[in-house]
Amino acid sequence: MPRLNCHRNRGFSLIELLLVMIILGVILAVTIPPFVSLILHSKIEGCVRSCAILMQQARFDEIKRGGLQTVGGTTWATRAVIKVDSTSRQMLSFIDVNNDLGFTPGTDIELQRLTLPSGVDFWGPPDATPNGPNAIQGLTADPGGGSLPKIAVFHSDGSIEDIGAFRFGDKRGNFLEILVSPQATARFQVRKWDGAAFRTQGENGISWTWN
Numbered sequence: 001m002p003r004l005n006c007h008r009n010r011g012f013s014l015i016e017l018l019l020v021m022i023i024l025g026v027i028l029a030v031t032i033p034p035f036v037s038l039i040l041h042s043k044i045e046g047c048v049r050s051c052a053i054l055m056q057q058a059r060f061d062e063i064k065r066g067g068l069q070t071v072g073g074t075t076w077a078t079r080a081v082i083k084v085d086s087t088s089r090q091m092l093s094f095i096d097v098n099n100d101l102g103f104t105p106g107t108d109i110e111l112q113r114l115t116l117p118s119g120v121d122f123w124g125p126p127d128a129t130p131n132g133p134n135a136i137q138g139l140t141a142d143p144g145g146g147s148l149p150k151i152a153v154f155h156s157d158g159s160i161e162d163i164g165a166f167r168f169g170d171k172r173g174n175f176l177e178i179l180v181s182p183q184a185t186a187r188f189q190v191r192k193w194d195g196a197a198f199r200t201q202g203e204n205g206i207s208w209t210w211n
Helices: 014-065
Strands: 068-071 074-077 079-085 090-096 109-115 136-138 152-154 164-169 175-180 188-193 198-200
Touching: 014 079, 014 090, 014 109, 014 152, 014 164, 014 175, 014 188, 175 198
Parallel strands: none
Antiparallel strands: 068 074, 079 090, 079 152, 090 109, 136 164, 164 175, 175 188, 188 198
């Protein structure tokens, strides 16, 4: 009878396994950091755009009201106000019914609250930490006191009382702002810090880069 040649199935050698692990390690080292960066910068960009929408909707609400609020036959002049609370890490929009620019629950009309996601703070360069003097640029002084963050105030004609910007940052050194300017038309722009200035996406043909 002819002999049958039987070959035992051979497994991977230790060297082959090591090579596979090295290749996988290189692939992960190349692909994971950009993926993590994408997730993190998407978080701050999404947060800032949501805050911009909150501000725009408050402005539109004040325009629709015509600057007036009537309750029980009494009519008040109103303004839409945007405040930031660094302690609760929230942005609040409301209609100021009692015309003092402060938020009075039960009297003023709360529109929206937005809490910043973890890792995003009210923060502007060149401040070393969040909630510094550059977290808000321009805007209107809060009548409650000089230590309180400045506020955005919109009138029924769509204008903003004082131009300026709310700024946001993360610990990777990415900074974005919501700029409202000029005063008469209150145009909203989301701009990113490039190390020298805040710029809109694609300004001067240059796209945003992220840390």
